[in-house]
Amino acid sequence: MNNLLVANSVSKNFGDFKALNNVSIEVPKGSIFGLLGPNGAGKTTLIRIINQITMPDTGNVFLDGEPLKAHHIQDIGYLPEERGLYKSMKVGEQVLYLAQLKGLSKAEAKKRLKFWFEKLEIGDWWDKKIQELSKGMAQKIQFVVTVLHQPKLLIFDEPFSGFDPINANLIKDQILQLREDGATVIFATHRMESVEELCDHIALIHKSNKILDGKLQDIKRQYKTNTFEVGLVASNETQLTQIINEKFETAPANFKSLNNDLKLNIKLKPSESSNNLLSFLTSIAQVNHFNELIPSANDIFIQTVENSKS
Amino acid sequence: MNHLSLIIKREYLTKVKNKSFIIMTILSPMIMIALIAVVAYLSQLNNNKERTISILDESGLVSSIFKNTEYTTYTILKDLSLDEAKDLVEEKEEYGLLYIASGTDINDIAKTIKFYSQDTPSLTFLSSLETKLERKLTDLKLQQDGVDTDKIKASRTSIDIAQESYEGEKTSKIDNIVKLAFGGIAGYLLFMFIIIYGNMIMRSVIEEKTSRIIEIIISSVKPIQLMMGKIIGTSLAGITQFVVWIILGSVLMVIVSAIFGINMSEMQAPQQEMMQQAMASQDMQMQAQQMIAAIYNLPLTNMIIAFVLFFVGGYLLYSSLYAAIGAAVDNETDTQQFMMPILMPLILAVYVGIFTVIEDPHGTVSTVFSFIPLTSPVVMLMRIFLLGFHYGNN
Numbered sequence: 001m002n003n004l005l006v007a008n009s010v011s012k013n014f015g016d017f018k019a020l021n022n023v024s025i026e027v028p029k030g031s032i033f034g035l036l037g038p039n040g041a042g043k044t045t046l047i048r049i050i051n052q053i054t055m056p057d058t059g060n061v062f063l064d065g066e067p068l069k070a071h072h073i074q075d076i077g078y079l080p081e082e083r084g085l086y087k088s089m090k091v092g093e094q095v096l097y098l099a100q101l102k103g104l105s106k107a108e109a110k111k112r113l114k115f116w117f118e119k120l121e122i123g124d125w126w127d128k129k130i131q132e133l134s135k136g137m138a139q140k141i142q143f144v145v146t147v148l149h150q151p152k153l154l155i156f157d158e159p160f161s162g163f164d165p166i167n168a169n170l171i172k173d174q175i176l177q178l179r180e181d182g183a184t185v186i187f188a189t190h191r192m193e194s195v196e197e198l199c200d201h202i203a204l205i206h207k208s209n210k211i212l213d214g215k216l217q218d219i220k221r222q223y224k225t226n227t228f229e230v231g232l233v234a235s236n237e238t239q240l241t242q243i244i245n246e247k248f249e250t251a252p253a254n255f256k257s258l259n260n261d262l263k264l265n266i267k268l269k270p271s272e273s274s275n276n277l278l279s280f281l282t283s284i285a286q287v288n289h290f291n292e293l294i295p296s297a298n299d300i301f302i303q304t305v306e307n308s309k310s
Numbered sequence: 311m312n313h314l315s316l317i318i319k320r321e322y323l324t325k326v327k328n329k330s331f332i333i334m335t336i337l338s339p340m341i342m343i344a345l346i347a348v349v350a351y352l353s354q355l356n357n358n359k360e361r362t363i364s365i366l367d368e369s370g371l372v373s374s375i376f377k378n379t380e381y382t383t384y385t386i387l388k389d390l391s392l393d394e395a396k397d398l399v400e401e402k403e404e405y406g407l408l409y410i411a412s413g414t415d416i417n418d419i420a421k422t423i424k425f426y427s428q429d430t431p432s433l434t435f436l437s438s439l440e441t442k443l444e445r446k447l448t449d450l451k452l453q454q455d456g457v458d459t460d461k462i463k464a465s466r467t468s469i470d471i472a473q474e475s476y477e478g479e480k481t482s483k484i485d486n487i488v489k490l491a492f493g494g495i496a497g498y499l500l501f502m503f504i505i506i507y508g509n510m511i512m513r514s515v516i517e518e519k520t521s522r523i524i525e526i527i528i529s530s531v532k533p534i535q536l537m538m539g540k541i542i543g544t545s546l547a548g549i550t551q552f553v554v555w556i557i558l559g560s561v562l563m564v565i566v567s568a569i570f571g572i573n574m575s576e577m578q579a580p581q582q583e584m585m586q587q588a589m590a591s592q593d594m595q596m597q598a599q600q601m602i603a604a605i606y607n608l609p610l611t612n613m614i615i616a617f618v619l620f621f622v623g624g625y626l627l628y629s630s631l632y633a634a635i636g637a638a639v640d641n642e643t644d645t646q647q648f649m650m651p652i653l654m655p656l657i658l659a660v661y662v663g664i665f666t667v668i669e670d671p672h673g674t675v676s677t678v679f680s681f682i683p684l685t686s687p688v689v690m691l692m693r694i695f696l697l698g699f700h701y702g703n704n
Contacts, residue, residue: 080529
């Protein structure tokens, strides 16, 4: 069993509105799975179905090979996008209560809580009320609530919104650490830079349909255009450009460089190898920049969404 | 099950530990008692005023019936004309002057009786004077016509129909009055309880939504557990407050009356005095004794069982309606519109209870409303003590 979570053609309607249309995803064990999509695509609906907050109209969900049942709640940690805690309750009491609801014993919860509070340097908040904390501080507490019962599957819905860069980094490191410890992470977001950093699998949902999924590397390979960014030291730029244009398809490029050189994007045909290009270029000028253009998650996101519109 | 008890515990503790809850739990009975003490003190001030009444009885027939009491002094004026008497009474700033003209025909005398005073006299005082005069003049008239008034007094018979059911259960009118009173109090208590604590449940249901924690909770427990936990936890907090109110209230009442000497029996002394004189005092004593006996004779176990059953059932029914409203709206301002449909049957039940149950506890109207779920708890609480509760018989 390599997949921790499998959703099979899940559909959900709210009245006439189709929130999910035959969406299937497979989340491999130990991966960080990015669930991507523009606003209102259906990400949160899918997450709620996984959390058994709502039931799918058709289709089914398996966790660790078993159909989803009530007791699986203990195996899932969920950080919703809409953050909230009981405002008038004290931090310590509140986290203990929520952990007990997830099936931990009080003593065990207390022990783990001490550990986490130390780790996130929030030990002295125990007796504070949530309403005395800032938004970011409350979010840290919620993060602890999500991970405290050591679930197999962690679901984070926009986990970094509202954090300053330092705390965002802290949380990011914790997520990576949790993955090291064996947890699987589903990560819903439309912030592509964090996807780039963290995810190894992604699924892209747009207008209730899944339009793309797979390993991030594979997808990138699929979307790459065989384009290379080159920087050449040239005495006569126009002449040099002409020579290259005779053999390859080029476009002006823009990247940061220390020298005033000729910058070009050169696109290769599938049959040509990058070595050929490089040896050709070295024969006519001095090369000080050579880089394959890899599509960013952002580019892929925009491109796929735009394509699906047409 | 474990989740449910956790939720109940949290709901109860957060309610009870809340500062405003603690303050109101302690303050409310104090305010109530302070209010009662102030009202009592003020009416005592008003009633304890001693009154001096002058009486100018030109007929000489009735002056003998006025005897001084603790708060009222009667002065019989003699050999004065009406105008002189008025001047004198005004000068002395007495409460007023009662004038009875001379004459032989009692009907004529009765028509001439007048009360002169600076301000409008107290109504109760005036009617007590009227009763006294009426009694005396009636006696005089009877004597004039040759009737022996002593014989009439002796032949007066009082009747109190004893009641007994076919099963041999004995009751009396006073028993029923006492039962009705207890039923009324119980029904009204439920009504108050629902209004005060129903809202609390509604607010606690909205709490998760306004604080946005709902998704976390709902992904950990079943919604039904959350709802049950909230209703039970909040109700327990409500009961706690109610009990504290009752205990604190009665303790304070005792303390206050001990310190300030405000005693219920003294409080309305002048009125009571008149009442006692107006009524044959023996009857009163008899009735009071019967009343106490009736209270002791109440089927306490049955009553408590019935009370708990209908109180809990009725409260849970209404509180789940309140909870439903809380679940249907997103914030508290939206709840206002939904209050009406809940309050209507409740108010209807109280009015049915007051107007029909007292008139005829087993009549069609009372019976029908006892079967309608929304009015049943209040109406049944009012009826139940009269029914000779036979566990499901009624």
